[in-house]
Amino acid sequence: MLNIFVVYVENKPGVLTRVASLFRRRAFNIDSLTVGRTEKPEVSRMTITVDTNPDQAKRIEANLYNLVNVLLVENITHEPAIARDLAMIKVAATHEARSHVLELASVFRARVVDVAPESLTIEITGGEDKIDGLLEVLRPYGVVEMVRTGIVAMRRGTTSAAANPAQTKTPEVAADEGVSYSV
Amino acid sequence: MTKTGAQILWECLEREGVKHVFGYPGGAILPAYDALKHSDIHHILVRHEQGATHMADGYARASGDVGVAVATSGPGATNMVTGIATAMLDSSPIVCITGQVGSKLIGSDAFQETDITGITLPITKHNYLVTHADQLASVLREAFYVARSGRPGPVLVDITKDAQQSSCEFDWDAAKPQTPGYRPDLSPEESEYAQALELIHKAKRPLILAGHGIIVSGAMAEVLTLAEKAGIPVALTLLGLGAFPASHPLNLGMMGMHGEAWVNHAIQEADLLLALGMRFDDRVTGNLKTYAQDAKKIHIEIDPAEINKNVKVDVALVGDLREVLKELLPRVQSVDHTEWLDSIDKLKGDSAVRDVQKLPDNGHLYAAHVINDLWRETRNSNTVVVTDVGQHQMWEAQYFKHEKARSLITSGGLGTMGFALPAAIGAKVARPEAEVWVIVGDGGFQMTMSELATIQQEKLKINIAIINNGFLGMVRQWQEFFYERNYEATPLLNPNFVKLAEAYGIRSMAVTERSQVLPTVRAAREHDGAVLIDFKVEQEDTVYPMVAAGASLNDMIRRPSPIVETAADE
Numbered sequence: 025m026l027n028i029f030v031v032y033v034e035n036k037p038g039v040l041t042r043v044a045s046l047f048r049r050r051a052f053n054i055d056s057l058t059v060g061r062t063e064k065p066e067v068s069r070m071t072i073t074v075d076t077n078p079d080q081a082k083r084i085e086a087n088l089y090n091l092v093n094v095l096l097v098e099n100i101t102h103e104p105a106i107a108r109d110l111a112m113i114k115v116a117a118t119h120e121a122r123s124h125v126l127e128l129a130s131v132f133r134a135r136v137v138d139v140a141p142e143s144l145t146i147e148i149t150g151g152e153d154k155i156d157g158l159l160e161v162l163r164p165y166g167v168v169e170m171v172r173t174g175i176v177a178m179r180r181g182t183t184s185a186a187a188n189p190a191q192t193k194t195p196e197v198a199a200d201e202g203v204s205y206s207v
Numbered sequence: 208m209t210k211t212g213a214q215i216l217w218e219c220l221e222r223e224g225v226k227h228v229f230g231y232p233g234g235a236i237l238p239a240y241d242a243l244k245h246s247d248i249h250h251i252l253v254r255h256e257q258g259a260t261h262m263a264d265g266y267a268r269a270s271g272d273v274g275v276a277v278a279t280s281g282p283g284a285t286n287m288v289t290g291i292a293t294a295m296l297d298s299s300p301i302v303c304i305t306g307q308v309g310s311k312l313i314g315s316d317a318f319q320e321t322d323i324t325g326i327t328l329p330i331t332k333h334n335y336l337v338t339h340a341d342q343l344a345s346v347l348r349e350a351f352y353v354a355r356s357g358r359p360g361p362v363l364v365d366i367t368k369d370a371q372q373s374s375c376e377f378d379w380d381a382a383k384p385q386t387p388g389y390r391p392d393l394s395p396e397e398s399e400y401a402q403a404l405e406l407i408h409k410a411k412r413p414l415i416l417a418g419h420g421i422i423v424s425g426a427m428a429e430v431l432t433l434a435e436k437a438g439i440p441v442a443l444t445l446l447g448l449g450a451f452p453a454s455h456p457l458n459l460g461m462m463g464m465h466g467e468a469w470v471n472h473a474i475q476e477a478d479l480l481l482a483l484g485m486r487f488d489d490r491v492t493g494n495l496k497t498y499a500q501d502a503k504k505i506h507i508e509i510d511p512a513e514i515n516k517n518v519k520v521d522v523a524l525v526g527d528l529r530e531v532l533k534e535l536l537p538r539v540q541s542v543d544h545t546e547w548l549d550s551i552d553k554l555k556g557d558s559a560v561r562d563v564q565k566l567p568d569n570g571h572l573y574a575a576h577v578i579n580d581l582w583r584e585t586r587n588s589n590t591v592v593v594t595d596v597g598q599h600q601m602w603e604a605q606y607f608k609h610e611k612a613r614s615l616i617t618s619g620g621l622g623t624m625g626f627a628l629p630a631a632i633g634a635k636v637a638r639p640e641a642e643v644w645v646i647v648g649d650g651g652f653q654m655t656m657s658e659l660a661t662i663q664q665e666k667l668k669i670n671i672a673i674i675n676n677g678f679l680g681m682v683r684q685w686q687e688f689f690y691e692r693n694y695e696a697t698p699l700l701n702p703n704f705v706k707l708a709e710a711y712g713i714r715s716m717a718v719t720e721r722s723q724v725l726p727t728v729r730a731a732r733e734h735d736g737a738v739l740i741d742f743k744v745e746q747e748d749t750v751y752p753m754v755a756a757g758a759s760l761n762d763m764i765r766r767p768s769p770i771v772e773t774a775a776d777e
Contacts, residue, residue: 034388038336042328049329079515086511092333092353095388 026055027081028107028177031070031088032062032095039093043070046091052076052084056109056174067095071107071176100179107177110147111155112137116166117144125165132158143168212340212371213242216304219347220248222379225275227636228304229253229262233279234319236306238371251636251665254657256283258629260290260361261655263301265633267294268616269591269641271425273354274301274633280308281319284365285326289623291361292330296620297446298423300359302350310338310367324365332360338367341375344382352384357391358510359423393511395524395531402522403505404538410479410503412547413439416462416491419446419619420484420509420528422612427451429532430483436536438544440551442470444485445604446619453608459551463491464754465601468763469554471754475761476550477502484508484528487517488620493760507531568721574599574674574744578646579606580724581672585732590614591634591641595627595651598680601750603646625654628671632658635667642670642732649675649701659711662737670731671713671739673704676746684749688764708739715739 033039040059047054055073062069074084081099088097117125122144129136129146132154138145148158152175159167210218216239220228229251232240243250253259256278263274278287284305294301308317324334333353335346346364354362407413421430427450434441434457441451442462451458459470471493474480480502485491492498495517504520506513507528514523524531578599592607594600594617609615616634618626627647635643652673662669683697708715714734718727718741731738751766 038324041325045328079519082514083512083516086514089388089390090510090512092386092389 025075025077025101027074027076027084027099027101028105028175029070029072029074029084029088030098030100030177030179031072032097033068033070033091034093034095035061035066035068036093039068040070042091042093043072043088046087047072047074047084050083050087052080058174058176060176071174073175098179100177104180105177106180107151107175108149109152109155109172109175110149111159111170111172112145112147113159113162113167114138114143114145114169115162116142116168118142121165125162128158128161134158208377209374210377211238211242211374212337212343212366213238214245215340215343215375215377216347216366216371217242217246217248218377219344219379220275221246223347223351224272227251227266228275228277229259229266229633230277230304231256231259231279231283233281233283233306235280235308235368236277236283236304236366236371237279238368239277239304239306239366242371250277251632251661253629253661255655256286257289257625258632258655258658258661260287260301260303261293261623261626261629262633262636263303264290264294264297264299264626265593265616265630266637267299267301267359267633268297268630269613269634270637271423271613272300272637273351274299274637275304276301277304279306279319280323281321283319284323285321287363288326288330289621289625291327291363293618293621293623293626294361295330295332297618298359298419299361300354301361302354303361303363305363305365306371307336307365307367309369311369313338313367323363327363330361331363332358334363334365336365336367337370339375340370340373343370344377344379345384348382349384349386353386353389357389391509392527393509394526399522399524400535400538403524403535406479406503406505406522407437407481408540408542410542411544412477413437413479413481413544414473414477414502415439415441416444416474416480416482416485417441417447417450418444418483418485419450421447421450424484424509424528426484426529426532427612429529429536431455432536433532433539437539437542438548439481440473440544440548442466442474444488444491444619445617447485448604449609449612449614452610454610457548461604463488463760464493464756465605465750465752466491467555467605468752468765469551471752471760471763472554473551474499474502475759480504482506482508482520483532486510486513489517489756492517493754493758493762497759499760570720572719572721572724572742572744573748574602574676574742575606576721577672577674577718577724577742577744578602580721581644581646581728582607584725584728585642585644589641590644591616591631591638592644592646593617593627593631593634594645595647596622596624596681597648597651598676598684598748598750599646599648599674601681602674607646624648624651627651628655629658629661631669631671632661632665632667635669636665643668645669645671647671647673648680649673649677649699649704650679652704653701656707659708659713659737659739663711663713667737668735669737671708671737673739673741674744675701675704675741676744676748677701678746680748681750683747684753687747687749688753688755704739704741713737713739715741717741717743719743
């Protein structure tokens with residue numbers, strides 16, 4: 025099944041390569057990977073999705089922890105969490121098809137962000153299923169180009185194991201619910 | 208105080224306790240070499256950078272301290288790759304220092320520029336690129352800390368030429384390692400201890416699988432106490448040899464592909480495997496589907512990524528082995544396993560008749576005899592054996608009985624031919640009082656024999672025993688068993704090793720008969736310089752028993768009894 029890992033890493037050059045290299049070396053196949061800044065300038069946050077089984081997921085977690093620059097790993101697959109993907113879809117929309125496409129976009133609460141004589145570009149944010157759904161109904165009109173960001177995810181509620189990842193030391197992390205790197 | 212990067216490098220190494228480095232100079236590391244004149248560190252000039260890394264590795268394995276290798280950029284750095292991968296697979300703490308082209312030239316394909324941090328990323332525990340002198344102290348402190356803590360491993364520090372040349376304020380205390388994400392100090396939960404104890408006390412046929420982690424953690428005494436207190440027999444991995452005394456009645460010997468039959472049968476029949484600091488490598492498990500199916504498994508291991516990697520375990524205690532055992536031992540009850548031990552003893556009887564040691568001297572020189580005689584002769588001295596990879600390595604593991612930790616140094620995980628000679632140099636530098644023997648095949652010896660010059664330049668008393676069968680023996684054995692004796696590319700036309708050694712000024716002799724073994728070994732020991740002995744052994748000899756790759760552990764190719772009968776006929 026699709027496992028979602030939230031990985032806090034030190035914001036240093038080459039850290040993305042280390043993480044990507046680990047997945048390649050251990051033959052874990054990344055489904056999607058996003059990386060960006062966090063509320064702390066010295067910390068970057070990755071959301072990595074991997075199609076794998078629970079045992080393998082624990083190994084991935086443990087291997088990530090073996091990277092010196094990795095601060096915290098959370099497998100939030102079974103946690104209440106919000107996961108979002110963003111897509112921009114350029115659809116061939118000539119005169120007569122245009123209103124149909126606009127209608128579909130509005131049903132999916134997507135926004136039109138660019139209009140050209142021969143095409144429309146639609147921006148949609150949501151779970152992967154929702155985006156897959158819109159894509160499915162747009163396909164007959166002709167999808168000219170599409171880009172997706174891959175999932176970013178966050179736990180629901182006020183709890184955050186990573187409230188202060190840069191200062192988190194072993195015992196606190198081990199004691200925190202939902203974190204199980206000691207397998 | 209203001210210092211150049213080059214001065215900071217050596218000062219940091221000194222403060223980390225480094226007394227010796229193994230290296231080879233070149234353009235991008237020259238500023239560092241120039242500053243060496245102000246340092247007390249002894250630099251050992253190698254003949255190839257691969258040798259430097261194996262020496263650092265041998266140094267680390269013989270002493271438990273971090274070994275250091277130095278090389279220049281480009282080819283100097285890439286020559287280190289094999290040695291770094293060797294140290295990685297065997298969890299050996301080494302720090303490799305490489306020069307790099309000036310920071311402004313990085314990415315321009317400058318002369319002798321190579322992306323060594325990129326190349327070594329998957330084969331180091333961690334690596335660093337240093338472009339400013341003011342980063343150097345904290346990076347070096349961190350490098351040593353990472354290399355030696357937790358599960359040890361190789362760390363590479365790549366330093367640009369301008370970082371060596373420029374100056375900055377040097378403050379050791381301010382350069383404390385900052386590794387917020389690095390957690391080498393895990394420890395198990397109380398509930399996990401309780402589960403482990405329950406399994407230990409319930410077991411009728413328990414077995415300890417003793418690995419390299421015991422030696423790394425220094426848990427030899429604790430493992431001995433555990434085995435004796437709970438009456439549990441001990442099987443060892445190749446790198447575990449020495450972690451438990453070979454002469455101890457509970458010691459069964461080496462397990463796995465070339466382990467003795469009784470050891471592998473015991474594993475398959477056990478109802479509890481207590482894996483201590485080992486990682487269920489494919490060479491010790493054989494076919495995972497049929498591996499120890501009736502056994503519950505407890506895994507005590509410092510690296511959480513090893514848990515359930517190859518073998519699914521019932522209880523995992525993640526932490527430093529010695530610390531975990533200290534916690535566990537007072538709660539272990541004494542249990543009687545006489546029945547189980549007796550049944551293993553019966554298995555031994557069957558193997559003993561097939562033992563090559565029973566062969567009378569019939570004029571042939573067998574490697575097993577040479578190695579066993581060498582053990583008999585040196586058993587009472589402080590001996591360190593360094594082996595290469597192949598048949599001689601397995602015979603050494605079978606016929607040289609190791610009583611103490613760090614008395615065998617060998618490349619296990621990576622199986623690096625050419626390891627022995629340079630690693631022995633590192634071991635001798637680390638422990639000059641030890642009697643160091645290199646046991647090496649004629650193939651592997653020729654991979655790194657240029658380091659004979661290093662031995663002489665450093666005036667080291669190292670004894671080299673070439674087990675010379677004129678073949679790449681282990682590959683030939685596989686061809687014999689699995690490729691219909693098609694000896695493609697395995698016969699070797701060798702140089703005259705005696706004359707070769709003489710050219711280096713090393714005393715040397717050749718041995719062709721068993722009766723010459725002991726007198727020659729004695730003469731070698733008495734000589735006060737390096738010695739090389741060319742043991743011309745039986746050419747098509749075979750390592751038994753053997754579990755074919757991927758076969759079940761109890762499915763062994765056994766020593767053929769006819770050998771014994773033929774010998775008896777003569």
